[in-house]
Amino acid sequence: MKVNGEHYRSIWWDKASGEVRIIDQRWLPHEFRIVTLKTLDEFATAIRDMWVRGAPLIGATAAFGIAEQMSRDSSDASFDTAYDVLNATRPTAINLRWALDRCRAALMPLAPADRAAQAWQLAQEISDEDVEINASIGRHGLDLIRQIAAGKPEGEPVRLLTHCNAGWLATVDWGTATSPMYHAHEAGIPVEIWVDETRPRNQGALTSWELGEHGIPHRYIVDNAGGHLMQHGLVDAVITGTDRTTAQGDVCNKIGTYLKALAARDNGVPFYVALPSPTIDWTVRDGVAEIPIEERDQREVTHVLGIGEAGAVMDILVTPKGTEGGNPAFDVTPNRLVTGLITERGVCDASAEGLAALFPDKVN
Ligand code: MRU
Numbered sequence: 440m441k442v443n444g445e446h447y448r449s450i451w452w453d454k455a456s457g458e459v460r461i462i463d464q465r466w467l468p469h470e471f472r473i474v475t476l477k478t479l480d481e482f483a484t485a486i487r488d489m490w491v492r493g494a495p496l497i498g499a500t501a502a503f504g505i506a507e508q509m510s511r512d513s514s515d516a517s518f519d520t521a522y523d524v525l526n527a528t529r530p531t532a533i534n535l536r537w538a539l540d541r542c543r544a545a546l547m548p549l550a551p552a553d554r555a556a557q558a559w560q561l562a563q564e565i566s567d568e569d570v571e572i573n574a575s576i577g578r579h580g581l582d583l584i585r586q587i588a589a590g591k592p593e594g595e596p597v598r599l600l601t602h603c604n605a606g607w608l609a610t611v612d613w614g615t616a617t618s619p620m621y622h623a624h625e626a627g628i629p630v631e632i633w634v635d636e637t638r639p640r641n642q643g644a645l646t647s648w649e650l651g652e653h654g655i656p657h658r659y660i661v662d663n664a665g666g667h668l669m670q671h672g673l674v675d676a677v678i679t680g681t682d683r684t685t686a687q688g689d690v691c692n693k694i695g696t697y698l699k700a701l702a703a704r705d706n707g708v709p710f711y712v713a714l715p716s717p718t719i720d721w722t723v724r725d726g727v728a729e730i731p732i733e734e735r736d737q738r739e740v741t742h743v744l745g746i747g748e749a750g751a752v753m754d755i756l757v758t759p760k761g762t763e764g765g766n767p768a769f770d771v772t773p774n775r776l777v778t779g780l781i782t783e784r785g786v787c788d789a790s791a792e793g794l795a796a797l798f799p800d801k802v803n
Contacts, residue, residue, distance in 0.1 A: 440607040440612060440613065440614075440621070440649065440652070440653065441652055441653060442471060442652055443652070447462065448566070448570070448611050448612050449461065449462050449464075449491065449493075449496050449607060449608050449609075449610065449611055449612070450462075450491065450496060450499055450500055450503065450566065450611060451566075452503065452559065452562065452563055452566075458475045458476075458477070459475065459476045459482075459503045459506075459507065460473050460474065460475050460476075461473070461474055461476060461485060461490060461491050461500070462491075462608065463490045464489065464490060464491060464492055464608060464645065465488070465489065465490055466752060467608070467644070467645055467648055468644045468645060468647065468648035469745075469746045469752050470752065474490065476500075476503070476504070476507070477507070478507065479504055479507060479508045479520075479521050479524060479525075480524075482500060482501070482503065482504030482507060482525065483504065483524050483525055483527075483528050485500060486500055486501065486504075486525065486528040486529055486535070487528040487529060489640070492604075492608075492609060492642075493532075493604065493605065493606075493608065493609020493610060493680070494532035494533070494534040494535075494609070494680070494681070494682045494683070494718050495534050495569045495572075495573070495609065495610040495611065495615070495715055495717065495718070496608070496609055496610055496611060497528075497529060497532050497534055497535050498532075498534030498535055498537055498538035498565065498569075498717060499538065499562070499565050499566045499569055499611050501525045501526075501528075501535050501538045501539055501542075502538045502539075502541070502542055502558075502561060502562035502565045502566075503562040503566075504521065504525050505518070505521050505522070505525070505539065505542045505546075505558055505562070506555065506558035506559045506561070506562045508520075508521040509521075509546065509554045509555040509558040510555045510558075510559075513551040513552065513554040513555050514551055515547070515551075518542075518543070518546060518547065518554075522539050522542075522543060525539060526539055529733055530731045530732075530733050531682050531683060531691060531730065531731060531732060531733045531768065531769045532682040532683060532718075533682070533683040533717075533718060533719075533720045534682075534715075534717050534718055537717045537718075538565055538717075541561070541565065542558065542561060542562075545557060545558075545561050546558055546561070566611045567611075569610055569611040569612070569715065569717075570610075570611050570612040570613060571783075572715045572716070572717075572783040573607075573610050573611075573612065573613035573614060573615055573618045573715065573783075574613050574618065575783035575784075576613075576615055576618050576619070576713050576714075576715065576781050576782065576783055577613055577618030577619050577621060577622040578622060579619075579781050579782070579783075579785055579786055580618060580619020580620075580622065580623075580678065580711070580713060580781045581619050581622040581623055581626060581628075582786075583619065583676070583711065583779075583781070583786065584597050584599075584619055584620075584622075584623040584628055584630065584676075585623075585626075585628065587675050587676060588623075588628050588629075591675070594629065595629070596629035596630055596631040596656070597623065597628060597629065597630050597631070597675050597676075598630075598631050598632075598633065598673055598674055598675045599620060599630060599631070599632050599633070599674070599675065599676055599677070599678055600632070600633040600635070600665055600668065600669075600674045600676075600677045600678075600699065601616050601617070601620075601632060601633070601634060601635065601646060601677070601678055601679060602635040602637060602643075602662075602665075602677075602679045602692070602693060602695060602696050602699055603635070603637045603642045603643070603646075603679065603680065603692065603693035603695075603696070604637070604642035604643065604645040604646045604649070605617060605646075605678075605679060605680025605681075605692075605713060606645065606646050606649045606650075607649060608645050608649060609642075609645075609680065610715075614649070614680075614713075615680045615681075615713035615714070615715055615781075616678045616679055616680045616712075616713040617646070617649065617650070618713065619678060619713070619781065620632060620650070620655060620678075621653060621655070624653065624654075624655050629656075630655060630656070631656045631657065631658070632646075632650055632655060632656070632657035632658075633657070633658055633660050633664075633665070633668060633673075633674060634646045634647050634650070634657050634658065634659045634660065635660060635661075635662050635664075635665060635695065635699070636659060636660065636661050636662055637662060637693060637695065638662055638695075638740075639735075639739040639740045639743075639766060640739060641743070641744070642693065643659055643660075644659070647659050662695050665677075665698075665699050665702055666698075666702035666705075666706075669702050669703060669705075669706040669708050670706055674703075674706075674708050675708070675709075676708060676709045676710070676711060676778075677699055677700070677703050677708060677709070677710045677711065678711045678712070678713055678781070679692050679693075679696050679699070679710075679711075679712055679713070680692055680693075680712070680713055681712050681713070681714050681718050682718065682769055683718060683720050683723070683726075683730055684712070684714050684718055684719050684720065684726075684780070685719075685720060685723045685724055685725065685726045685729070685730070685774075686719065686720070686721045686722075686723065686724055686791055686794060686802070686803070687724050687725070687774055687790060687791040687794075688774035688777060688780060688788070688789030688790050688791070688793060688794060689724075689725065689726030689727065689730075689771055689772065689773050689774050689789075690712045690714075690726065690771065690772045690774070690777055690780075690789070691726050691730045691732075691769050691770070691771045691772075692712070692769060692770070692772065693768070693769060693770075694767055694768055694769055694770050695770065696770055696772055697770040697771065697772045697776075700772040700776040700777065701776065703776070703778075704776050709778040709779070710772075710776060710777055710778050711777075711778055711779050711780070711781055711786075712772075712777055712779075712780050712781065712789070713781045714780045714781060714782050715782070715783060716782060716783060716784070716798060716801065719794065719798070719801070721801060721802060721803050722803065724791075726771035726772075726773065727771045727773065730769075730771060732767050732768065732769050732770070732771075733767075733768040733769060734765075734766060734767055734768070735766045735768045736766065737763065737764030737765065737766050738764070739764075739766055740758075740764035740765070740766050741756060741757065741758045741762055741764045742754045742755060742756050742757065743755055743757055774789040774790055777789035780793065780794070782797055782798075784797045784798065785797060
């Protein structure tokens with residue numbers, strides 16, 4: 440998508456230099472910085488410390504990390520080390536393990552001398568596929584938005600609420616939850632987006648930045664505003680992303696998603712989840728019981744990052760000194776609260792049957 444009118448992906452392989460570059464999301468929305476990742480440690484740090492973030496982008500970054508490592512040492516032991524180091528960075532988003540397993544399946548049968556070239560090609564393939572998947576999610580989501588628009592007075596915008604950043608910054612391009620919004624905007628359907636702030640890391644600011652770069656009307660709201668807006672008929676639908684969806688359609692996403700789904704159910708607002716198939720964990724059924732929830736540094740809760748009057752980006756303490764914070768980064772929304780899953784193959788019920796009907800080739 441575009442930054443200052445120029446097209447960017449969130450990660451790309453610069454074939455001329457052989458280097459991998461990312462948009463360093465730690466500084467957004469205040470500063471736009473591009474960073475080159477050169478070593479396995481840098482790839483791991485970039486994922487762990489959220490220079491890159493969002494389930495699909497984490498997967499693509501891991502694949503490029505493997506390629507980088509294979510260029511240095513393509514032995515079995517080197518692959519295993521890279522797999523373990525990258526896999527340990529973040530526990531919840533399944534795309535990480537999905538990408539690493541795909542690398543393992545493609546590379547390990549090869550002679551070591553052939554692995555590096557294949558690893559680069561595969562990382563590029565995973566990136567390109569992500570873009571295609573998200574574009575397709577956008578087209579299916581557009582149909583839903585069109586239906587909502589048809590039921591509203593002419594010219595009145597479709598009001599959508601989203602949580603966290605499931606935008607192009609969280610993927611390689613398009614985003615998942617935002618892709619239908621971008622497609623609707625391009626199709627001339629007026630949309631207005633309620634953007635949840637999404638404490639503690641304020642990923643909503645990233646969503647606001649993206650939407651702003653594309654001229655999509657939006658308003659940044661505190662996390663607790665959603666229920667009130669729904670009670671007053673100001674939300675036509677919720678669309679969120681997901682970090683891991685179970686084989687029966689339970690959705691694990693950024694902390695606070697579950698509360699939005701509860702409010703949506705209480706107010707009869709449709710609650711959709713944009714779901715690329717690599718985010719489905721076919722080995723897991725009960726999300727609440729089985730999905731590991733990342734517990735992040737409490738400093739993310741006790742401090743907020745912002746830009747001061749003088750223009751410097753700074754971290755500010757918001758609690759009494761020494762206050763203990765708790766920071767579960769994700770929660771699980773049970774399938775009963777999800778109206779539908781918007782996948783690259785179409786929209787389905789959030790159920791084992793719904794997913795199996797769309798992905799018969801992937802069910803275990
Ligand atoms: O902790 P983050 O910022 O990596 O969490 C991101 C999310 O929860 C997104 O909503 C999710 O990855 C879907 S992104 C397309």
